[in-house]
Amino acid sequence: MEVSPLDRNGMAAWCARDIPEGWLVNLGIGIPTLVADFVPPEHEVIFHAENGVIGVGPAPAPDAVNPFLINASTTHVTLRTGGSYMHHADSFAIARGGHLDLCVLGAFEVAENGDIANWARSADEPVKQVGGAMDLAIGAQRLWVVMEHTTKEGEARIRQRCTYPLTAKGVVKRVYTNLAVLDVAPHGFVVRDMVRGMTLEALQARTEAKLHTEFSR
Amino acid sequence: MEVSPLDRNGMAAWCARDIPEGWLVNLGIGIPTLVADFVPPEHEVIFHAENGVIGVGPAPAPDAVNPFLINASTTHVTLRTGGSYMHHADSFAIARGGHLDLCVLGAFEVAENGDIANWARSADEPVKQVGGAMDLAIGAQRLWVVMEHTTKEGEARIRQRCTYPLTAKGVVKRVYTNLAVLDVAPHGFVVRDMVRGMTLEALQARTEAKLHTEFSR
Amino acid sequence: MIDKFVHCMADAMADIADGSTVLLGGFGDVGIPTALLDGLIEQGARDLTIVVVAGGRDGSAIERLLSLGRVRKLICSFVRPASLAGRLLQRGDLEVEVVPQGTMAERMRAAGAGITGFYTPTGADTLLAEGRETREIGGKLCLLEYPLPGDVALIEAWSADRWGNLTYRDSARNFNPVMAMAAQLSIAMTRNVVPLGELTPETIVTPGIFVDRVLHVPL
């Protein structure tokens, strides 16, 4: 059977279906932002954007753009009924203070100890893009990562230890890739789901860390 | 000539006339609260109350009391046009953050080094009443004290060093008493004004600290 | 559908455990969630630590809780000697931690904001600093303070919607918003119930994400 890796929307949808109603969720830049498109509006999930928006809604119709309303990716959004605004310090109080039920971020690498690297490709890279990722990663009740399973060159991004500079230690709880869903358990990565046609052997071949199938050993 | 010590209102009025228009001022409990009564409304001074009121106005008419609006002394007040509300943490950010042009407090004792004691009469007093005085004392741009020049028993409250537990060190800039106005200068208390009939000798007799008449020596 | 309204006091007070730290909003007689305090008395939790601006006058809402012996410790900015709290303290029947009022508010904000400690000049030169960690920063002696989280917060609001978004009236705001963000379980009573979307987004003071339960207690 042929393997069907997911595209960006497929990964976002895979993540979206696991978000229970009522959660407060922050979505990072990139694929994570797409997750909101796959949560049906009647399923009340409250999306938080670091720039002080609580209750981010879908993109506006092209003729109904509010120039004063953007999300953390600086794209125009709407506000859901019941939404509100706060300033940047209060907004990050939400992130740092443990009020987010979930944060979904992109990453370069995730390690089996829950470490995440998503802000710099090397320690001596001159231009660094921290943004709000470090505040979100340490503060959310749970951090999920959505990313391609390997680099374009086929190198593993699911690793025993991260090789890039860390964003935070021991915080990732789950990873959605174009091939699988992995939970981070005390003993390492546990395969929770795989795309159609994928085998554990084939997945392991694309993964540097050891993959487990049991949630405890 | 006979000495005419001021009453509580007289002391408050003496202080009030030295407050320039435009200042943000916090008034402590007791005589300081009366100061607002002697600032004419057309002279725009903004009074801050620790419980989150900016722009405290005069007492309401008895038939127009708003039960949701009190000052830090928990008495009913009005809100001046232009006033606003904030929560307690933001309100004390104003105090601690140096945004008050002036804070006026009562005290048990003030010392020539600017120390103030206004919260406890001894270190082993079991019941202590800190309130917001310590936050206000360290944070305001200038701290003025309004108090009786001596205790009821005639003991000096204007001292070389405070004998009661301190509220803050080196913060008092001026003292208004029922007898005189004293500035706290680097070399000690300087007499700025005295009530009618008072002499420097008579004032010194009621004062433990040395009184100066020159602002520098 | 998110709906944080509970429809009776028993549901509002459910699962408040003995030994809880309870943050109690209000200043003077304004913004105190009196009905919730009565509900807490009814509910029966004991051995409580109460965080509140002051020990309360005799006749105040908190006096009854104290008089029933349900409070182990009071964290507050002052206690009047002529009050039940003052008398209990002097008899050694109540543990009291006196905290400067601004520090108290800031410690709760820190708890809500994930700030694990902060330095303030407040009280650093006083008896309150004895035996505690200080540091000179920018020429000022500063005191290290730690967050003050609650297991429960009891909040009084003016208006609320089903998401738990809250507004407050006039100076009834006081400690309520910081307490709402500092507690694991924030329980609000509201004087008014409004449909979702009726509160203007720019004017919501406490977003519902800080609120777990809302009980309608009309004025």
Added chain:
Amino acid sequence: MIDKFVHCMADAMADIADGSTVLLGGFGDVGIPTALLDGLIEQGARDLTIVVVAGGRDGSAIERLLSLGRVRKLICSFVRPASLAGRLLQRGDLEVEVVPQGTMAERMRAAGAGITGFYTPTGADTLLAEGRETREIGGKLCLLEYPLPGDVALIEAWSADRWGNLTYRDSARNFNPVMAMAAQLSIAMTRNVVPLGELTPETIVTPGIFVDRVLHVPL
């Protein structure tokens, strides 16, 4: 009478000194006081430290200030490699301090609130903590952060009255309120001018006590 309105850009920008630290509101293209930034360019102050969420894209409001060589240092949460700030940094022509965005906002709030230092887990386990003071609190490694005050803040508001009370529109609030409280001299531009008393007291976001000058710049 308190009247914080100034009637021309020159008055708004008066006395901004060379070497100043300027807090610049905005996030993305929203809430940036572009007219005031243009005024600052005109005014001529140089050797500036600019605190702003990001180094800006090419074509952004801050690019011109950078291109004129007026900025000595940028304190921000990220710099795009493909931007003037990124190119200047890589050439060594611009000093950049990268600060996590939440820490940046909190450091300004601390400056405005008289908090002289605070601990946060943010970044404590990363390169950003190298050589800096950390402490374990409650089992978490935390980084000691200091306040980030400004000499000047440039603020964009939606409505203002003569006391300098401000409201913001939608997500244009962002950094503006914390910057207003963190600077010695806070200069706001407002899209709308309203009579004193027209802003509902409960809905004022930045009270005028944090604002020194207001310039009306209609939309």
